[in-house]
Amino acid sequence: MNFEYTEDDKKFIEEFRRFCEKEIGPFAEEIDEKGEIPRSHFKKLADMGYTGMLVPEEFGGTNLGYLKTVYAQEIxxxxxxxxxxxxxxxxxxxxLPLLEFGTKEQIQKYIPSLMSGExxxxxxxxxxxxxxxxxNIKSVARRKNGKLLLNGQKxxxxxAPIADFATVLADYQEEDGKSYGLTAFLIETNRKGVSKGKPMKKMGLKGSPTGELFFEDVEVYDSDILGRRGRGFMIIMDAFNRERLSLGAYCVGTMAACLAETRKFSRTRKTFGRPIYKHQSVAFMLADMLIKYEASRVLLHETAWMMDEYSSKKKSVKHTHNGYPVDLTSRTAELKLMASTYAREVCNNAVQIHGGAGYMEEYKVARLxxxxxxxxxxxxxxxxxxQIVAHSEAKRIK
Ligand SMILES: Cc1cc2nc3c(=O)[nH]c(=O)nc-3n(C[C@H](O)[C@H](O)[C@H](O)COP(=O)(O)OP(=O)(O)OC[C@H]3O[C@@H](n4cnc5c(N)ncnc54)[C@H](O)[C@@H]3O)c2cc1C
Known part of the structure; x- marks a missing residue:
């Protein structure tokens, strides 16, 4: 893999950063305080092309691949x-699971309005x-008097509090209780029998609403099934590979923000007659932050590149690592585990270096x-x- 940005990458990164600096960054505190994201954010990111980066051209996307997507996600x-x-x-x-496993009708029904932010x-x-x-999922879609009725809670x-659509994982059962296994259903949240709980109060990510969904005798149809009956577990596990890559990018981006804020602060804050970055303990904390950020970023980019190779070669490619085949489930788990551990430590150092100021909400590092x-x-x-990484490693040792 070549780690050098192409001219095209550089232009894309600069443009996307300029956009985030102007359209996203200035609202982050307000979003956190109010506990709500303006709908316009979804639309602006869609207009900027962010939401379509992994969407094939035939469905209105740009299909730029995972590597370019993680560059944007970090920012x-x-x-x-x-x-x-x-x-x-x-x-x-x-x-993304809809694009991978959905029928043409399902894709046409849901994807354009999701990707446009509408x-x-x-x-x-x-x-x-x-x-x-x-x-151990208890939600169940069970046939009763010819109808398939979904009951359960998420x-x-x-x-959840603001969603128009949901993909819901539930067991599929026949009238006699015979189970076909976990199945993914695509549902509009205004369908009869679906209700939402209040947004939950959280310690962080306050602007991103989190909540419950309840299903009471919601009529679902075979045409709502994503992929095939009984294949829900596999579809969700596949989705989690991408989710872990994306969370890796989230952690790397947060570490970048911590570094930027802390560099700025440690240059201007003076104690004992000099800027605090000149005190060795602070300098070592900064060095530690940089190392954790850069190590995670390299793993993130390499994993994204592997996922691009994997999708372009239709899953036949075997990457090797020290002569062993790399399994992408394990690799994305490795990435998320490492980047999230490091990111928590980096955020901790950032607050520590800010001293009392770091504990104050007016400083960005408190939110991070x-x-x-x-x-x-x-x-x-x-x-x-x-456990995922250990399981994969055990298979290599065997
Ligand atoms: C802000 C937020 C957003 C979320 N968004 C979504 C979403 O969009 N969709 C969605 O479906 N879910 C979502 N989740 C749920 C999230 O995926 C789960 O909370 C997470 O997977 C952990 O499950 P749990 O909370 O039931 O914890 P538990 O599974 O009960 O785990 C409790 C503790 O036990 C440990 N543990 C459990 N089993 C084992 C084991 N076998 N071996 C060792 N340790 C174990 C866990 O690591 C953890 O430390 C979200 C959660 C949060 C906080």
Whole structure:
């Protein structure tokens, strides 16, 4: 892989940064305070082409690939984590599996309005008793008197309070209780029997609404099934590979923001007659931040490049790492585990270097510190990521 940006990349990155600096960054504090993202953010990012970067041309996208997408994701995360999450849940978590497994009709029904920012989507997997333990999902679509009725509850769902559409994972059962396994259903949230809880109060990412979805005898149809009946688990696991890549970009972007803020602060803040970056303990913390940021960024870019290779060669490519084949599930888990651990540490250093000021909401690092914890929880906790990596490593040793 060549790590040098092409002229085209440079132009794209500069343009996208200018856009975020003007249209996203200045609103981040207000979004955090109000606990709400303006709908115009979705539309502006769509107009900028951000939401269509992984969408094929035939469906109105630019299909620029994962590497270019993570360049843009890093920048958006640097300016506003809440916007990053909500737009990502709509276009990434809901949109990308739809593009990969949806029928032409389903794609035409949902994708244009999701990608234009006119409608908002979400992905409903987690339930009160099923987070890490996805197989314990209790939501069920069961046939009754010829109708297929969905009952259940989803929780901690990004965008649930504002979503127009949802992909919902539920067991598919026949009238006699025979199960076909977890199945992904595409549903409009204004369908009879669907209701939403209030936005949940969170420690961070306050502008990105999170909440519950309830399903009471919601009539669903076979035409609502994404992919095939019983293939929901596989579809969601595939979606999680992309989610982990995207969370890696979120962590890297947040680390970049911490570095920028802390460099600025440590240059101007003076103690004992000199700028604080000249004190060795502070300089070492800054060095530590830089190392963690750069190491994560290299892993992020290499993983994105592998995913581009993997999709362009239709999954036949085998990457090697020290002579071993690389499995992308494990690689994206490795990335998220490392980048989220480092990002939490980097945010901690950023606040520490700001001293008392770092504890004050008027400094950006306070928000970054609150926001970043999601990296170690969302898209599968760090403990689950380690299990994935360990499982893959054990297969290589065998
Ligand atoms: C802000 C936010 C946004 C979210 N957005 C979405 C969304 O859009 N869609 C969605 O479906 N979900 C979403 N989630 C849910 C998220 O994916 C889950 O919270 C996460 O997967 C953990 O599940 P849990 O909360 O049930 O924790 P649990 O699974 O109950 O885990 C509790 C603790 O036990 C550990 N643990 C569990 N099992 C094991 C094990 N086998 N071995 C070792 N340790 C274990 C975990 O690592 C964790 O430390 C979101 C969560 C948050 C906080």
């Amino acid at each position: 958006l995360a640097e300016y506003c984590g809440a916007t990053f999450f909500s737009v990502g849940a709509s276009c990434g978590l809901m949109g 409608k908002i989507g979400c992905l409903g997997v987690t339930e009160p008793d099923a987070g890490s333990d996805v197989a 929780t901690y769902i990004t965008n 510190y609150r926001d970043i914890k999601i990296g170690e929880i969302g898209g599968g906790t760090s403990e689950i990521q380690k």
